[in-house]
Amino acid sequence: MALTKDNISMIGDDLIRVAGLPRPELRTLARELRASGEWLEVVDGIEDSVVQFDPLRLRPDEAVRHLLSSKPVNEIGSDAELTEVCLEVKFGGENGPDFRAVCDELKLTEQELISAICDAELCVDIVGFTPGFAYISGLPEALTVPRLKEPRKRVPAGSFGIAAGKCGTYALEGPGGWPLIGRVVNRLFNPEREKPFLLSAGQKVRVLRRSDV
Amino acid sequence: MIEVLNAGLQTTIQAGVRAGHRHFGVPGSGPADPLSMSLANRLVGADATQPAFELTLTGASFRFHSAVMVSVTGAEAGVSLNGAGVPMHATVPVTAGDELDVAPARHGCRSYLAVSGRLNVSEFLGSRSTYLPGGFGGHEGRALRAGDRIEVSDVRSVAEVETPRELRPLFNDNVLLQACPSSEFEFLNEDAQTILFDEGLKATQRSSRMGVELSGDRAVGCNAPEKQSSPVFPGSVQCPPEGKPFILLADAQTTGGYPHVLQVISNDRFQLGQIKPGARVRFIQRTPDEAADRLRARWEAYSDWLSSPVI
Numbered sequence: 001m002a003l004t005k006d007n008i009s010m011i012g013d014d015l016i017r018v019a020g021l022p023r024p025e026l027r028t029l030a031r032e033l034r035a036s037g038e039w040l041e042v043v044d045g046i047e048d049s050v051v052q053f054d055p056l057r058l059r060p061d062e063a064v065r066h067l068l069s070s071k072p073v074n075e076i077g078s079d080a081e082l083t084e085v086c087l088e089v090k091f092g093g094e095n096g097p098d099f100r101a102v103c104d105e106l107k108l109t110e111q112e113l114i115s116a117i118c119d120a121e122l123c124v125d126i127v128g129f130t131p132g133f134a135y136i137s138g139l140p141e142a143l144t145v146p147r148l149k150e151p152r153k154r155v156p157a158g159s160f161g162i163a164a165g166k167c168g169t170y171a172l173e174g175p176g177g178w179p180l181i182g183r184v185v186n187r188l189f190n191p192e193r194e195k196p197f198l199l200s201a202g203q204k205v206r207v208l209r210r211s212d213v
Numbered sequence: 214m215i216e217v218l219n220a221g222l223q224t225t226i227q228a229g230v231r232a233g234h235r236h237f238g239v240p241g242s243g244p245a246d247p248l249s250m251s252l253a254n255r256l257v258g259a260d261a262t263q264p265a266f267e268l269t270l271t272g273a274s275f276r277f278h279s280a281v282m283v284s285v286t287g288a289e290a291g292v293s294l295n296g297a298g299v300p301m302h303a304t305v306p307v308t309a310g311d312e313l314d315v316a317p318a319r320h321g322c323r324s325y326l327a328v329s330g331r332l333n334v335s336e337f338l339g340s341r342s343t344y345l346p347g348g349f350g351g352h353e354g355r356a357l358r359a360g361d362r363i364e365v366s367d368v369r370s371v372a373e374v375e376t377p378r379e380l381r382p383l384f385n386d387n388v389l390l391q392a393c394p395s396s397e398f399e400f401l402n403e404d405a406q407t408i409l410f411d412e413g414l415k416a417t418q419r420s421s422r423m424g425v426e427l428s429g430d431r432a433v434g435c436n437a438p439e440k441q442s443s444p445v446f447p448g449s450v451q452c453p454p455e456g457k458p459f460i461l462l463a464d465a466q467t468t469g470g471y472p473h474v475l476q477v478i479s480n481d482r483f484q485l486g487q488i489k490p491g492a493r494v495r496f497i498q499r500t501p502d503e504a505a506d507r508l509r510a511r512w513e514a515y516s517d518w519l520s521s522p523v524i
Contacts, residue, residue: 010393010501011393011395011473012393012395012448012476012478012479013478013479013501013505014479014524015446017396017443017444030236040232041232041235041446043235043236043444043467043468044444045443045444045468046441046442046443047443048443049444050443052235052446055479055504055508055524056508056512056522056524059502060501060502060504061502126468128238128442128466128467129466130238131237131238131344131347132237132238132239133238171237172349173348174348175346191337200237
């Protein structure tokens with residue numbers, strides 16, 4: 001499916017919004033545009049993407065023409081980055097200080113909560129809010145718990161939270177308001193990697209339980 | 214080495230934009246007023262993105278432990294060296310033991326202190342700019358405090374020059390911002406447009422490197438339907454339900470769910486860092502094409518003085 005004029009609108013003199021595409025195609029397009037190296041930023045929203053260009057290099061109409069001439073979106077699934085990422089999570093204890101409380105809130109045993117999360121087909125909606133924070137959807141609706149009343153000032157990097165029917169992963173240490181039920185063993189952020197953050201929008205995710213022993 | 218004697222309201226190290234990581238939620242950061250910082254760096258013979266000090270509203274003071282050339286630009290403020298006034302927009306030689314003081318801003322909000330050497334600060338994802346909420350870049354990822362010492366290396370000797378008068382941006386506390394309609398502009402009611410474009414609004418105390426809140430005589434009404442989180446950038450003007458719009462600055466978050474009603478044009482974004490609490494802000498509507506014309510006209514004016522344009 002090719003991008004048409006109906007999908008795009010100018011915002012100011014250096015931003016183009018792309019919308020009206022099915023989400024998987026939007027994500028693939030965004031990744032292709034990033035990989036092309038021709039745009040300053042390509043940022044995913046939940047239902048749109050915004051492309052930033054150098055306004056001194058391209059005038060608005062030139063940038064629009066250039067974007068429209070980008071190659072058509074590949075078939076979904078052909079993109080290696082869409083392959084599933086397995087997140088190994090240590091649940092409970094000091095890794096997940098709110099694990100017990102969340103089980104109580106949901107009236108589930110620890111094993112039932114872990115199984116519900118590990119059985120779910122999850123997908124990263126968007127990365128944002130704070131650097132590297134991934135909103136991950138796909139949990140059964142029953143697993144809805146509220147955010148903490150008092151956000152924590154310091155949440156360790158790798159923390160795995162659950163709130164408002166979604167999972168959230170903290171790639172970097174920082175403040176956070178999600179109940180924490182575990183810690184991801186994989187390195188969510190590694191500045192030495194070419195792609196420093198492990199998760200990006202559109203990525204499929206499966207959670208594996210990693211026991212301490 | 215430079216010692217911070219008084220860091221004022223907020224002094225951070227800023228450098229180039231942390232580019233290409235917004236899709237991971239990492240803001241660009243960099244100077245809130247990139248034009249003023251590049252002019253400061255020009256006076257000490259440095260590229261626009263060499264790390265420099267960004268001072269906020271109340272100024273700051275420093276002691277130099279070795280000889281270096283310095284310059285101060287940005288918000289209009291008194292600058293003194295060992296108690297004697299020195300000009301802004303000029304290269305000023307300092308020697309070991311000298312104390313430089315930047316007084317509170319008379320107009321504008323942020324001043325820049327550049328030095329003719331390299332500040333030894335940390336890099337994160339390709340930029341040395343401080344991002345305070347994330348705690349990375351600059352000096353230990355935080356605002357400077359009295360007693361902090363920043364090493365300076367590779368000190369260059371540079372000619373003493375002044376920014377040509379006609380290239381010095383003048384800041385006052387009546388800020389006019391050219392902006393283009395954005396995604397949810399059409400949901401602003403007529404009265405909201407009157408407030409934004411005719412009456413103007415006042416910048417409130419809720420002001421930081423992330424954004425500036427504006428308050429009009431009446432709420433700015435926007436009847437946009439509930440929207441999903443969508444990308445936002447420095448210069449984006451969002452309008453939350455309580456009717457106090459806010460303009461996003463250099464440390465803007467990468468996505469937001471409030472209606473995005475205007476986008477300040479790239480030519481005018483340097484001014485955002487100079488809006489101080491209490492300033493009047495009014496918008497002027499432009500088309501993307503008009504915005505592109507203005508940006509080109511300005512950089513033509515600066516092209517003889519600055520080696521590369523800064524947006």
